[in-house]
Amino acid sequence: MSQSLGVSELICRILVNRCIDDYETAKRFIQPDIEGLYDGRLMKDLEKGTLIIKDKIAGNKKIRIIGDYDVDGVISTYILYKALNRCGAKVDYVIPHRIYDGYGINNSIIEIAKKDGIDTIITCDNGISALEQIKYAKELGITVIVTDHHDVPFIEDANLNRIQVTPEADAVIDMKQGDCEYPFKLLCGAGVAFKFIQVLYQYMNVPKHEEKYFYEFLAIATVCDVVDLTGENRILVKNGLEAIGNSKNIGLNALIEQTGIMGKEIGVYHLGFIIGPCINASGRLDCAIKGLELLLCDDREKAVQMAQELYSLNNERKNMTLAGVEEVVATVENSDLKNDRVLVVYRPDIHESIAGIIAGKIREKYNVPTFILTDSENCVKGSGRSIDAYNMFEELQKCKELLTKFGGHPLAAGFSLEPDKVDALRLKLNFCSTLTEDDLIARIYIDAQIPIDTVNLQLAEELKLLEPYGKGNSKPLFADKNISVIRASVLGANRNVLKLRLLSNNRYTDCIYFGDIQEFDCYIKCKFGEQELNKMYSGQNNNVKLDMTFHIDVNEYNGNRNAQIIMQNYR
Incomplete structure (x- = not known):
């Protein structure tokens, strides 16, 4: 494999760890070229849907896009709106209000569309589970095209065989349909919308190079929707990151400037933790239309x-999240909830827009599937975040008689229910759970054991071939054992960086650590004694030895480049 691809065996080992073990997939991973994208016509109903839209444009019919209020939904709406405008469509958009409308298309939105003389509705990042709503739209004579990426609802027959149930739309475009032959099943909603407009542009004779305008937005949506950064997603993010530094979008540039990252090399972190959350904030605490209108704005x-x-x-959302996490932790610790293998925590006063974020934080703390429930307008709403061993969407399926609405993925889901069903939901989710003690043990997986003394700049540079990192393509994690710590020092204006001088096989190597230094010191003191801790910090001979996991980066300082080891875990 190494010889075929022209890269080191270590790189190939990392690829195999990510289930990339055939030449074509590996080559596409190492060289994520935009030409490696699949033809959108392979997706069920996609060509059918584009031909419908082409006819509607020719007939000057009114088209309305129904999006969603998260980053993926906002950007999906943006892509479809800009593309349909470019094709000469008479088009507008609606994004449901998180609190007043809830997720996805609803009857009220459909009735307003009918009243406004809308001929065709096209959904993005929603619609696959809106069976009744789309049936209602069809009864009103509205043409409906669904573009979505969420799991397809199903029923079970007498033999417990699953039968997918799809909406009665004119075209249903979702690669997770069982009879869809599209090879890559992990696109986000914006990815599906992009495949749609790729084919539409061909039919409308729009120059292919104009697709590039959407790359930067696809990267933001793909990262923020936390889909695997493999296959087509990797291609889209890689090309989007290259494009975003030269973005011509006035609104996006204003946001980049406001967040203080203008002029920096923008990476996955900036998309997922700086740019995306700001776009998302409007959908959480206000109306998601604001995020969309920023991207559409042409006035500096x-x-x-x-x-x-x-x-x-977004800053307001951060403060609310911190307070909410503290509140939920206190609730768990001071009740019998901490004995549950599936946490269902009902806090009526938490803002429903941040319930999912809080669920994620609590999941990280306890390493158990977590649902945070809070009061909404006329019901209780819940958001969940899960662990790999627990398919949240399927577990909610077992409790569907208690829920008024639900949907999502294996690792994240949302639902609504009546207040008197909260306790019953908690009991049933835990009763139905097959999680074992072993499932709930947090695990750290390494890519390889590498002697620290073999780390060099060449290796650090080669690892960059694997970027960008994210879900499904985590940053390579390495480990080594029995390493002597010669000296320790604390650096940084805030005294929050630990620097270690290590000795392995008679070679000295520097390492830094960004974790809890006080906790590290307590651990060393407990294991080796206070005297050895003091010797370590003063650079005297000591008995401190560690096993550690670490990342390898390229450090650039004053024009010099060298390999840098960043400790992640220790024992």
């Missing part, structure tokens, strides 16, 4: 004002 002064507002909303 107005864009700056909108970016400032989104930035402020």
Whole structure:
């Protein structure tokens, strides 16, 4: 494999660890070229849907896009709106309000569309589970095209065989349909919308190079929707990151400037933790239309004002999240909830828009599937985040008689229910759970054991072939054992960086650690004694030895480049 691809055996081992073990897939991974994308016509109903839209444009029919209020939904709406406009469509958009409308298309949105003379509705990042709503739209004579990426609802027959149930739309485009032959099943909603407009552009004779305009937005949506950064997603993110530094979008540039990352090399972290959350903040605490209108804005002064507002909303969301996490932890620790293998925590006063974020934080702390429930307008709403051993969507399926609405993925889901069903849901989710003690043990998986003394700049540079990192393509994690710590020092203006001088096989290597230094010191003191801890910090001979896991990066300082080891875990 190494010889075929022209890369080191270590790189190939890392690829195999990620289940990439055939030449074509590996080559596409190492060289994520935009030409490696599959033809959108392979996706069931996609060509059918584009031909419908082409006819509607020719007939000057009114088209309405129904999006969703998260980053993926906003960007899906943006892509479809810009593309349909480019094709000469008479098009507008609606994004449901998180609190007043809830997720996805609903009867009220359909009735308003009918009243407004809308001929065709096209959904994005929603619609696959809206069986009744789409049936209602069809009864009103509206043409409906669904573009979605979520799991397809199913029923079970007498033999417990699963039968997928899809909406009665004119075209249903979702690669997770059982009879869809599209090879890559992990696109986000914006990815599906992009495949749609790729084919539409061909039929409408729009130059192919105009697709590039959407790359940067696809990267943001793909990272923020936390889909695996493999296959086509990797291609889209890689190309999007290259494009975003030269973005011509006035609104996006205003946001990049407002968040203080203008001029920096923007990576996955900036998309997922800086840019994305600001776009998301409007959908959480206000109306997601604001995030969309920022991206559509062509007035520099107005864009700056909108970016400032989104930035402020995101800071408000951060503070609310911190308070909510503390509240939920206190609830768990002071009740019998901490004995549950599936946490169902009902806190009526938590803002429903941040329930999912809080669920994720609690899941990280306890390493158990977590649902956070809170009061909504007329019901209780819940958001869940899961662990690999627990398929949240399927477990909710077992409790569907208790829920008024639900949907999602194996690792994340949302639902609504009546207040008097909360306790019953908690009991049933735990009763039905097959999680074992072993499932709930947090695990750290390494890619390889590498002697620290063999780490060099050449290796650090070669590892960059595997970027960008994210879900499904985590940053390579290595380990080594029995390493002597010669000296320790604390650096940084905030005294929050630990630097270790290590000795392995008669070679000295520097390592840094960004974790809890006080906890590290307590651990060393407990294991080796206070005297050895003091010797370590003063650089005297000591008995401190560690096993550690670490990342390898390239460090650039004053024009010099060298390999840098960043400790992640120790024992």
